[in-house]
Amino acid sequence: MANKSAQKDDRDKQHAAPLAEWVVGAIGLVLVATAITVLTYEAMKGEASPPAVTVSVLGIGPQPGGYLVEVRATNEGGTTAGELTIEGSLSSGGREVEKSEATIDYVPSHSNRKAGLFFTHNPQDFELQVRPSGYREP
Amino acid sequence: MRVSVQAEANRKFAIGLARAFGGAIIFALPLFMTMEMWWLGFHMDRFRLALLMIVFLPILAGLSYFTGFEETSRPIDDVVDAFVAYAVGFVAAALILLLFGLLEPGMPFDEVIGKIALQAVPASIGAVLARSLLGGENKHEEDDKRRGMGYAGETFLMAVGALFLAFNVAPTEEMVLIAYQMTEWYVLALAALSLLLMHAFVFAVQFHGQADLSPDTPWWSAFIRFTVVGYAIALLISLYVLWSFGRTDGMDLAHIVMSTVVLGFPAAIGAAAARLIL
Numbered sequence: 152m153a154n155k156s157a158q159k160d161d162r163d164k165q166h167a168a169p170l171a172e173w174v175v176g177a178i179g180l181v182l183v184a185t186a187i188t189v190l191t192y193e194a195m196k197g198e199a200s201p202p203a204v205t206v207s208v209l210g211i212g213p214q215p216g217g218y219l220v221e222v223r224a225t226n227e228g229g230t231t232a233g234e235l236t237i238e239g240s241l242s243s244g245g246r247e248v249e250k251s252e253a254t255i256d257y258v259p260s261h262s263n264r265k266a267g268l269f270f271t272h273n274p275q276d277f278e279l280q281v282r283p284s285g286y287r288e289p
Numbered sequence: 290m291r292v293s294v295q296a297e298a299n300r301k302f303a304i305g306l307a308r309a310f311g312g313a314i315i316f317a318l319p320l321f322m323t324m325e326m327w328w329l330g331f332h333m334d335r336f337r338l339a340l341l342m343i344v345f346l347p348i349l350a351g352l353s354y355f356t357g358f359e360e361t362s363r364p365i366d367d368v369v370d371a372f373v374a375y376a377v378g379f380v381a382a383a384l385i386l387l388l389f390g391l392l393e394p395g396m397p398f399d400e401v402i403g404k405i406a407l408q409a410v411p412a413s414i415g416a417v418l419a420r421s422l423l424g425g426e427n428k429h430e431e432d433d434k435r436r437g438m439g440y441a442g443e444t445f446l447m448a449v450g451a452l453f454l455a456f457n458v459a460p461t462e463e464m465v466l467i468a469y470q471m472t473e474w475y476v477l478a479l480a481a482l483s484l485l486l487m488h489a490f491v492f493a494v495q496f497h498g499q500a501d502l503s504p505d506t507p508w509w510s511a512f513i514r515f516t517v518v519g520y521a522i523a524l525l526i527s528l529y530v531l532w533s534f535g536r537t538d539g540m541d542l543a544h545i546v547m548s549t550v551v552l553g554f555p556a557a558i559g560a561a562a563a564r565l566i567l
Contacts, residue, residue, distance in 0.1 A: 169299045169302045170299065171302045171303065171306075172302050173369060175373045175376050175377075176373045179371075179372030179373055179377075179379070180375075182375060182379045182409075183342060183379075185402070186379075186405075187339045187343065189398065190335040190338050190402065194334070231332040233332075256328075257328055257332065259400050260331075261397045261399075262331075262396060262397055263395075289328065
């Protein structure tokens with residue numbers, strides 16, 4: 152009987168988690184706790200303001216067969232904008248010359264995504280306007 | 290002498306850890322490469338994502354108890370194992386997402402955490418399962434544990450199998466899309482097929498010699514105790530996973546039930562197969 156319990160003791164010692172396991176386990180605990188804290192904080196903030204998207208022009212450059220206007224859409228709202236459409240137009244003296252459109256899959260809250268608009272006319276010779284035209288809830 | 294025992298234990302743990310990484314990547318790779326998973330990482334309800342991570346802790350600990358990548362003797366070791374699995378899951382998910390160019394500088398912290406945390410969940414299951422599927426020592430002891438796990442343990446394994454397969458397909462748009470394309474009759478037929486396949490698996494397990502079913506058990510006994518219970522678990526888990534991913538939001542009851550049955554099909558097969566594979 153005593154022998155058996157000693158054997159069990161020995162087994163327990165052998166099977167006890169090594170130090171390295173506790174260290175990695177602690178790392179896991181910290182990661183999980185951090186993730187849960189961040190997520191819960193975001194959930195508690197209850198920020199459900201609709202997407203607030205602004206589009207800015209990053210650069211204009213020539214392309215084979217036309218011109219490219221690189222744009223960045225920034226969503227300052229509290230929810231994600233899905234399938235965000237960006238519309239760009241070239242006009243001269245109030246008359247629209249050319250229109251172009253791009254769609255971005257998702258722009259998460261407080262994030263930005265880049266896109267490009269192609270034109271055949273040189274945007275530098277016209278009045279260039281870019282704006283978000285619509286989105287759907289993800 | 291003591292030091293060498295400790296060093297040997299650490300060496301064994303390092304091998305287990307490497308195996309866990311392998312398991313995490315094998316099991317979560319399809320999801321690492323699913324775009325809906327990346328998107329869910331930032332637009333999924335934050336509370337539901339946090340809840341998902343908490344729900345998985347006891348599941349990982351339980352799975353570690355039955356199959357784990359470290360032989361465990363005390364309950365606390367299973368809890369440590371669960372956190373080790375999460376650590377592996379987090380690191381594997383972060384590494385792969387980074388390589389895929391899905392984590393970029395300038396991204397909000399919340400988006401990065403959400404993307405990694407969501408992928409870490411299935412990866413951590415892979416980390417725990419690595420030992421039982423990628424080989425390991427002490428097979429005999431594991432068999433002993435399995436035989437002694439009883440009905441509760443069998444049900445738990447079914448739930449894990451259902452959860453794993455449901456989790457793998459639920460993020461995609463197709464789950465809801467399939468339900469839209471089916472009529473009620475098709476859905477009923479799918480439910481019947483799910484039950485039939487599950488029952489076939491129950492018999493397969495019986496031949497496998499694992500279940501505590503004797504050859505003279507009437508068929509309806511096994512049907513009610515394993516098949517029906519397993520299918521009920523599969524449906525409940527499907528509903529939970531769909532809700533977690535926001536797939537039930539704004540849907541009427543009929544479509545929620547239909548989507549649940551559609552997702553319940555892979556979940557049922559996962560539940561049934563888990564008892565055979567794990």
